[in-house]
Amino acid sequence: MSGRRPRERPAGGEDLTGVEWTVDVVAVAHGGHCIARHEGQVVFVRHALPGERVVARVTEGRVGDRFVRADAVEVVEASTHRVEPPCRYAAERVCGGCDFQHASLPHQRELKGAVVREQFSRLAGLEVDVEVRAVPGDVDGLRWRTRVEFAVDRSGRAGLRGHRSRRIVPVDDCLIATEAVVASGVLDTTWQDCTAVDVIDAAHPDEPVLVPLPHAAEGGGVVGERASDGSWVGEYVVAARGFWQVHPGAASTFLSRVVALLEPTAGDRVIDLYAGAGLFTMRLGELVLPGGFVLGVEGDTRAVSNGRLNTEDLDDVEWRANRVDRELASLVAQGVTADLVVLDPPRTGAGRDVIGHLADLGPRRVVYVACDPAALARDVRSALDCGFRLAHLEAWDAFPMTHHVECIAVLEQSG
Known part of the structure; x- marks a missing residue:
């Protein structure tokens, strides 16, 4: 019996995860991050803004890679457009749902x-x-998301995923979700044998529809x-x-x-x-x-x-x-x-x-x-x-x- 040999991946250089560099942020890039460089290597930095100097901690990448990913863990010189994130989960950098809560709303639109x-x-x-x-x-960029899929962890608690991660972050609120989505009880309920719960705040019916996954019959109705x-x-x-x-x-x-x-x-x-x-x-x-x-x-x-x-x-x-x-x-x-x-x-x-x-x-x-x-x-x-x-x-x-x-x-x- 013959089988396909697994494709070998190049070993690459030293793993840089956790290494911190002080970098100057030069521009915004597509995907919710900004661009900096360290010794010629491109660094895609989240939670930074163009014109800032930040301490960037590498989250993915090796020596010799075309680019590495990083997170700004300290702001040395702040942009005038920087604001305090309204959501504590964004401030703590644990939820991957929002990219620009640290920027004023007008500046977010300039970046886009x-x-x-x-x-x-x-x-x-x-x-x-x-x-x-x-x-x-x-409302000031918040409370607009009428449809939210919450992931469910092994304990049955609903939450949101971290950035580029399967890790589920338990939350007690989501500031970009409509108040009706949050008031539906999705975050206060233990969801047994579910991988996710979709919450739909539609025009009709008056109450949000909750669709537990993967067990929802016919996709949760209309x-x-x-x-x-x-x-x-x-x-x-x-x-x-x-x-x-x-x-x-x-x-x-x-x-x-x-x-x-x-x-x-x-x-x-x-x-x-x-x-x-x-x-x-x-x-x-x-x-x-x-x-x-x-x-x-x-x-x-x-x-x-x-x-x-x-x-x-x-x-x-x-x-x-x-x-x-x-x-x-x-x-x-x-x-x-x-x-x-x-x-x-x-x-x-x-x-x-x-x-x-x-x-x-x-x-x-x-x-x-x-x-x-x-x-x-x-x-x-x-x-x-x-x-x-x-x-x-x-x-x-x-x-x-x-x-x-x-x-x-x-x-x-x-x-």
């Missing part, structure tokens, strides 16, 4: 804008000017959500553990911006890719009447079922439960074209194949909603290669206190 600009310069070859805007609905576009209000059925924007103001903000940027008119043929349960599909289905058509494409069959319920009164809306790349390839092979396309892919982005197929549809405008600026920049580069131009870019702080930022890009045919 710098990351977006750097990613577009490096990955798309474009110099962009973008300001990260606040999303209505949080909840009701809503989004608005001016005076228009849409009610949505969504799987309890399905995708929905976690910031209370995000769904309405992004819906309104997508509609404004797409500029749909009666008779337009629209394709909504990675459509989820139909946040954009429902509104667009109304706006292209009479004579228009909207196709929602989504790989999650349960989301498609809910999307069909959400748009059941719209005869001009059709759904396809399929992988986006496969469905687009099929549509292109059939000679299908579209006037407008909206896409909201997962964090990994759409990818070169999807962008290529999208270009073959010949839309006059594409609106791309992205939760990762690096993935967006890579896809924009692919779009440029396919004959598009970047007509507009904006960014929104839908995840305060974290490094995450939501971007909306508009692509148009360059010819």
Whole structure:
């Protein structure tokens, strides 16, 4: 009997974990850390800010590695933007949920804008000017997360994980979670035989839904959500553990911006890719009447079922439960074209194949909603290669206190 030999890993140099260096922090980097250097080696430092001098303790890395990871354990020279973290778990550096509680909220947005600009310069070859805007609905960057998955330790207590760690930190509060999530009792309950508990503070029902994992039947059922576009209000059925924007103001903000940027008119043929349960599909289905058509494409069959319920009164809306790349390839092979396309892919982005197929549809405008600026920049580069131009870019702080930022890009045919 033969088997595969395990791949040997290079021995590398001396383990640097625990070593402390005094370093000057020069810039912010994508991923919630900042950049410093020690004797030519790049150091990614958490809990630091650009312009600071800090004592950095190495958490991962060896001599000779391209970079090491570290944590700022002492601030020698502080930035004027440094503040006391409002959450003691962030101050103690035990919870990995927040990246920037030590920075003022306006400066957090400046840092995120710098990351977006750097990613577009490096990955798309474009110099962009973008300001990260606040999303209505949080309180000074806190109490905004309506959906939280808490990990459960061996004793049955719910908590949050440390940064890049399987370690579970028991907490008695999470300041970025909504008060309803915390008041649900998830942190006061002993959860036997569970690995995690998902808590959903949806628009309906009035009380948060708790979904113990992995035992929840059918993913925890469905909840009701809503989004608005001016005076228009849409009610949505969504799987309890399905995708929905976690910031209370995000769904309405992004819906309104997508509609404004797409500029749909009666008779337009629209394709909504990675459509989820139909946040954009429902509104667009109304706006292209009479004579228009909207196709929602989504790989999650349960989301498609809910999307069909959400748009059941719209005869001009059709759904396809399929992988986006496969469905687009099929549509292109059939000679299908579209006037407008909206896409909201997962964090990994759409990818070169999807962008290529999208270009073959010949839309006059594409609106791309992205939760990762690096993935967006890579896809924009692919779009440029396919004959598009970047007509507009904006960014929104839908995840305060974290490094995450939501971007909306508009692509148009360059010819």
